[in-house]
Amino acid sequence: MKRLLLIGLLLAWFPVVALADTFDDILTQMRAANAKELVKYFSGSVELTLLDNEGIYSKQQAEQMLRNFFNQNPPKNLNIQHKGASGQGAKYAIATYESTNGRFRTYLFLKDSGNGLLIHEFRIERE
Numbered sequence: 057m058k059r060l061l062l063i064g065l066l067l068a069w070f071p072v073v074a075l076a077d078t079f080d081d082i083l084t085q086m087r088a089a090n091a092k093e094l095v096k097y098f099s100g101s102v103e104l105t106l107l108d109n110e111g112i113y114s115k116q117q118a119e120q121m122l123r124n125f126f127n128q129n130p131p132k133n134l135n136i137q138h139k140g141a142s143g144q145g146a147k148y149a150i151a152t153y154e155s156t157n158g159r160f161r162t163y164l165f166l167k168d169s170g171n172g173l174l175i176h177e178f179r180i181e182r183e
Contacts, residue, residue, distance in 0.1 A: 078173045079139060079149055082164065086153065087134050089126035095119045098175045099167075105179040118178070125180065129155035134162075147173060152183070159183040 078097070085094040095115045104113045106125050113121065132154045139149035146167045153160040165177035 078147075078166065079136065079164075082175070083134055083136065083151070086151075086162075087131055089131050091119045091122035091126060094122060097166075097173075098178070099169055102175055103177040105181065107180065107182065129153075129157045129160070131155055153180060 082094065082097050085097075095118050098115050098118055101112050101114055102118050104111065104118050104121065106121050109121065134151055134153050136149050136151045139147070141147050146165065148166070149164045151162040151164070153162045159182075160180050161183050163177070163179040163181075164175055166173040167176050168174075
C-alpha cells in the first residue's frame, strides 16, 4: 500500500517538474540568446510577435527573427513574473527580458502537441 501511495505521489508531481524543466530550458536559451536551441521548443509554425513584427512563422523564419532580436538586444537579465496553466492543459509564462537597450515583456504559450509541450505563441513587446 505504501508503495502504491509513493508511486501515485511521484506521478502527480511529475507534470509539475516537467513544466518547470521546460520553462527552465526555454529561459536558459533566452538568457544565452541562443535562437537555434530556443526554436527547438517551437511547434511547426508559431504565432510570433517581435516588437512591431507579428505573424505566423515557420521555425526557420522564427529562428532568424529571434537571432536578429538577440543581436540587437543582448540579454542582461530574464525573470519569470507569472506562470500558470489552463484547464485544457496549456501552459503559459510572462517574463521580463532586460537587455542593454531596455526592458521587454515576454509571453510564452505552450500546448502539448503529442510530443510534449511546445511553444505555439511567443511574444516580445516593449514595456
